[in-house]
Amino acid sequence: MSRMAEMWTGVGPLGSSIASIMFIYTLIERYFPNRLRSYILNYVNRILAFTTNIRITVHEYTGDHLQRNVAYSAIEAYLSSKSTKDFKRLTAQLGRNSKKLVLTMDADESMIDEFRGAKLCWVATKTLRENKSSYSSSADVKRALTLVFHQRYRDMVTEVYLNHVMEKGMAILTRNRQRKLYTNCRYGYWSHVVLDHPATFDNIAMDPSKKKEIIEDLVAFGKGKQYYAKVGKAWKRGYLLYGPPGTGKSTMIAAIANFMNYDIYDLELTAVQGNSELRKLLLETSNKSVIVIEDIDCSLGLTRKRDIPKDKEEKDSKKGDKQPTTDQNVDNRVTLSGLLNFIDGLWSTCGRERLIVFTTNYKEKLDPALIRRGRMDKHIELSYCCFEGFKILAKNYLNLDSHHLFETLCPLFNETQITPADVAEMLMPKANDEDDAEICLKDLIRALEKRKADARLKAEEDAREKSLTKEGEAKQNESSSNGANEEDKSN
Numbered sequence: 001m002s003r004m005a006e007m008w009t010g011v012g013p014l015g016s017s018i019a020s021i022m023f024i025y026t027l028i029e030r031y032f033p034n035r036l037r038s039y040i041l042n043y044v045n046r047i048l049a050f051t052t053n054i055r056i057t058v059h060e061y062t063g064d065h066l067q068r069n070v071a072y073s074a075i076e077a078y079l080s081s082k083s084t085k086d087f088k089r090l091t092a093q094l095g096r097n098s099k100k101l102v103l104t105m106d107a108d109e110s111m112i113d114e115f116r117g118a119k120l121c122w123v124a125t126k127t128l129r130e131n132k133s134s135y136s137s138s139a140d141v142k143r144a145l146t147l148v149f150h151q152r153y154r155d156m157v158t159e160v161y162l163n164h165v166m167e168k169g170m171a172i173l174t175r176n177r178q179r180k181l182y183t184n185c186r187y188g189y190w191s192h193v194v195l196d197h198p199a200t201f202d203n204i205a206m207d208p209s210k211k212k213e214i215i216e217d218l219v220a221f222g223k224g225k226q227y228y229a230k231v232g233k234a235w236k237r238g239y240l241l242y243g244p245p246g247t248g249k250s251t252m253i254a255a256i257a258n259f260m261n262y263d264i265y266d267l268e269l270t271a272v273q274g275n276s277e278l279r280k281l282l283l284e285t286s287n288k289s290v291i292v293i294e295d296i297d298c299s300l301g302l303t304r305k306r307d308i309p310k311d312k313e314e315k316d317s318k319k320g321d322k323q324p325t326t327d328q329n330v331d332n333r334v335t336l337s338g339l340l341n342f343i344d345g346l347w348s349t350c351g352r353e354r355l356i357v358f359t360t361n362y363k364e365k366l367d368p369a370l371i372r373r374g375r376m377d378k379h380i381e382l383s384y385c386c387f388e389g390f391k392i393l394a395k396n397y398l399n400l401d402s403h404h405l406f407e408t409l410c411p412l413f414n415e416t417q418i419t420p421a422d423v424a425e426m427l428m429p430k431a432n433d434e435d436d437a438e439i440c441l442k443d444l445i446r447a448l449e450k451r452k453a454d455a456r457l458k459a460e461e462d463a464r465e466k467s468l469t470k471e472g473e474a475k476q477n478e479s480s481s482n483g484a485n486e487e488d489k490s491n
């Protein structure tokens with residue numbers, strides 16, 4: 001009896017019947033030539049249809065061997081997440097789009113999965129088929145995974161178990177895949193590179209309570225499938241990241257993508273030739289992705305177009321104003337209404353689990369319609385570095401949890417404005433020796449003290465200017481009221 005059949009005899013009635021079946025299959029696979037084999041297999045399958053066991057087979061390739069069956073990949077991933085320690089023969093392969101080596105059971109191996117008290121058996125099979133193509137004389141390997149179970153579990157397996165396997169398997173595939181960073185090039189196509197950004201929420205410097213709030217929001221979003229379906233909303237969420245340059249807006253996007261395991265689509269609006277191209281690009285984005293428009297305030301004259309009333313547009317065009325003001329004239333440009341449609345028009349609901357992120361240095365410049373809640377659901381301010389943020393950077397860059405200079409630094413962060421980008425730069429080890437931390441921290445203290453002194457000087461200068469202006473205004477008022485009095489007297 002084959003090794004696999006031997007194994008099955010140890011697992012009760014299901015095991016022994018599967019053992020016999022597998023034994024028959026192994027004999028057929030091994031000892032019968034190709035043509036005869038398929039004839040006999042057909043015959044055996046028909047006989048086995050009368051037994052109490054049900055078999056569901058999932059083939060590795062569907063159609064004409066052209067496409068790998070997603071269901072097969074998901075089941076394979078699910079099974080590889082189960083213990084593989086009992087197998088003597090395993091196959092190792094790189095996951096699709098991934099650097100990770102995935103171990104799965106090799107052909108003729110099998111395993112029992114327990115689900116809701118039922119024992120369900122997965123069997124891996126492999127058959128060789130002669131390749132008759134004139135280009136190759138090799139043999140095709142046809143792999144399949146077969147689920148064997150007692151017929152009393154039929155409903156449970158088809159209605160619950162298989163969905164469970166698919167869900168878990170797809171989640172593993174998503175976790176293991178290599179994520180991509182897409183950007184749109186001219187002519188409306190996305191091109192991509194592998195997304196390999198090291199940013200995580202652990203190494204982002206910001207107020208810990210704010211960070212926690214963002215993480216919780218993302219977690220709720222990721223689990224929101226049923227919630228969004230229940231409230232009748234498309235499964236997407238808009239984030240507006242705003243703050244001065246160098247406060248970590250781009251870093252935050254990478255951290256979000258890493259945390260959620262999403263791809264990033266970095267949309268360069270100025271390269272988009274009109275609203276219909278924008279829609280086409282949107283439709284080509286995948287689920288589980290972050291669609292980013294950086295520096296939205298600089299991207300296009302979005303606010304101006306919407307603010308111009310219709311009659312003014314007409315007057316302007318009569319005057320020969322060269323500004324494109326009608327939709328016909330701006331066919332090759334994205335308009336604000338086009339962008340609003342992109343965010344929450346009917347087409348935007350075609351995908352699911354998508355985050356739309358805008359960044360800006362000047363939130364106040366944006367059209368309120370663009371960033372109202374519902375479009376940009378969460379407004380996140382990334383601001384100057386606080387002491388808590390500094391501690392994260394000190395840990396990242398210098399591996400410091402504490403230092404005697406922290407005491408001096410703490411009040412300085414409350415009194416000055418410095419971006420995390422500037423702090424990070426100063427904390428880069430310079431000489432790679434033991435004193436590095438001390439040198440970096442002292443440099444930082446000097447820089448903060450200088451900023452503090454500069455800020456004080458500037459405030460004094462502003463105050464002096466203000467008082468001079470006030471004095472000037474008062475003098476002017478005085479002289480004009482004197483003049484008025486003299487006029488009254490002479491009258």
Ligand SMILES: Nc1ncnc2c1ncn2[C@@H]1O[C@H](COP(=O)(O)OP(=O)(O)OP(=O)(O)O)[C@@H](O)[C@H]1O
Pocket residue numbers: 203204205206243244245246247248249250251252361382420421422424
């Ligand atoms: N909050 C932060 N936490 C950790 N590192 C940061 C943070 N902010 C900035 N940095 C560092 O500074 C560099 C520049 O930051 P980033 O590009 O994310 O800023 P930004 O706000 O997007 O700037 P801009 O508005 O100019 O695009 C990053 O590579 C990162 O190393």
